[in-house]
Amino acid sequence: MTVSHHPLLDEFPQLREQLHERKLADRHVARLAEDYENLDKRIVRVENGIEALPDAALEDLKKQRLQLKDQLYALLTAPTGA
Known part of the structure; x- marks a missing residue:
């Protein structure tokens, strides 16, 4: 049985736009997203x-x-300016 990748866009389809915008505007979010993707691929x-x-x-x-996913979700759903 082959295990599938869990890309962030599949994990948070409702946050697709926020994820894209935040990755471009916020290095911290971009790094967390990259770390998540690399870790997921290794798993x-x-x-x-x-x-x-x-x-x-x-x-x-x-x-x-899971911790990275939780951090990203919190950042992406935080009120603007938080």
Whole structure:
């Protein structure tokens, strides 16, 4: 079974425009989004058997991905000027 990638645009389809605008205007958001995408791609490689990693390390990566996703969601949904 092949595991699929979880791009941010699929995770937050309702925030597509905000994500694009914030990535262009805010280096911090752009870096978090890039970190998320890179981490997600690595998780997919591990889950698909392309890269070896112990289960505990994989779980840590998944927790990091979730933290990044939560941070990005909070930034994208915060009131303007917050």
